[in-house]
Amino acid sequence: MTYCLAIRLESGIVFVSDSRTNAGVDNVSTYSKMNGFGIPGERQFVLLSSGNLATSQAVVTQIRRDIKNSAEQSLMTFQLMSDAAEYIGDISRQQQEKNSGSSINVEASFIIGGQIAGHKPAVYMVYPQGNYITTSNDTIYLQIGESKYGKPILDRILKHNSSSETAAMCALVSMDSTMRSNLTVGPPIELTIYEADSLQPGRYYRFEEDSEYLRQLKKSWDKHLKEAFKKLPPVAWSSTWDNQAEEEPSGQFS
Numbered sequence: 606m607t608y609c610l611a612i613r614l615e616s617g618i619v620f621v622s623d624s625r626t627n628a629g630v631d632n633v634s635t636y637s638k639m640n641g642f643g644i645p646g647e648r649q650f651v652l653l654s655s656g657n658l659a660t661s662q663a664v665v666t667q668i669r670r671d672i673k674n675s676a677e678q679s680l681m682t683f684q685l686m687s688d689a690a691e692y693i694g695d696i697s698r699q700q701q702e703k704n705s706g707s708s709i710n711v712e713a714s715f716i717i718g719g720q721i722a723g724h725k726p727a728v729y730m731v732y733p734q735g736n737y738i739t740t741s742n743d744t745i746y747l748q749i750g751e752s753k754y755g756k757p758i759l760d761r762i763l764k765h766n767s768s769s770e771t772a773a774m775c776a777l778v779s780m781d782s783t784m785r786s787n788l789t790v791g792p793p794i795e796l797t798i799y800e801a802d803s804l805q806p807g808r809y810y811r812f813e814e815d816s817e818y819l820r821q822l823k824k825s826w827d828k829h830l831k832e833a834f835k836k837l838p839p840v841a842w843s844s845t846w847d848n849q850a851e852e853e854p855s856g857q858f859s
Contacts, residue, residue: 606731606789609653609720609740609752610779611728612772613740615765615789617801618718618726620651621776623784625791626658639795640665642672646804650680650689651797654712656733663700664693664713667805678844686727687739687821690717694735714749726801754786755779774775775813781823794819 609622624635636658643649652668654661683689693715704711712733720726730747731737740747746759758778762771773796783790792814799807805834812819 606787607655608637608755608780608783608787609655609716609749609751610752610755610759610776611651611653611716612763612776613726613728614745614748614767614772615717615801616767616769616797617803617807618651619769619772619776620653620655620772620797620799620807621714621717621780622795623642623780623790624713624793624795625789635791635793636662637793637795639797640668641797641806641809643719643804643806644681645678645806646722648681648719649799649804649806650719651716651799651807652693653749654713655715655720657701657709657711659704660697660700660711660713661715664680664696664715667696667700668838674721681747682836684721685729686717686721686729690731690737690739691735693717694731694737696731697724697731698735717748721799722804724732741744748757751783751787751790751827755783758782769800773798777819777822778826778854781819781826785823792816792819792835 607623612619614795620639622638624637626634626636638654640652641650642652652665668680672681678692681691683692697715701711714733715731716728717731718728721774727739728747729737729739744766745763745765758775764773776796779792792812794812796810797807
């Protein structure tokens with residue numbers, strides 16, 4: 606399983622991904638799911654991947670091959686981020702079709718985010734079918750993989766004008782919550798912070814399994830969650846609510 610996240614802010618974009626691809630009892634495998642591409646001063650991209658490893662690696666390989674061979678269509682030629690998302694969807698679909706007769710699920714999903722000179726930073730999520738969506742005023746982040754466990758902190762804290770540092774902290778807490786609930790998601794954790802209009806590779810961080818920072822983050826988050834829970838007001842059902850419950854027909858919930 607995988608968990609990848611991209612947060613689109615006024616100040617830029619924050620990307621985070623785990624690196625675990627297998628977490629069996631006797632075999633834990635890790636591969637980076639974050640790849641960067643770009644030309645300083647002209648364009649910058651970060652690609653996150655989830656799903657079948659063979660498919661996602663084949664897509665990254667084709668992207669790099671097209672760039673190296675100066676292909677007519679590559680991440681270095683598109684003028685719009687939406688064209689880049691469509692391009693990735695096309696490659697992904699082609700790779701999946703090569704193994705369409707297999708009993709193994711070969712689907713993969715991607716998040717492509719970044720900026721092309723003359724345009725604002727943008728983030729797109731590319732589905733296995735090749736279609737895609739982007740962020741909006743109501744949805745400033747996109748997730749792929751095991752998304753449900755890390756969602757609450759994002760919905761409660763993040764806003765368009767949140768700082769990159771706040772978003773990065775939320776992203777790491779979101780990842781910690783996911784790892785806590787799903788052991789198939791795990792470190793190394795990769796984090797990139799791209800500053801809007803810089804058109805330079807973002808600040809990159811990699812947190813290994815023995816990272817002291819991740820340990821402190823987890824410990825502090827657990828402690829403060831428990832403290833907040835203890836401070837919640839006690840449950841005090843009103844007598845009206847209780848009476849209404851007693852008056853329900855006996856077969857209402859049968």
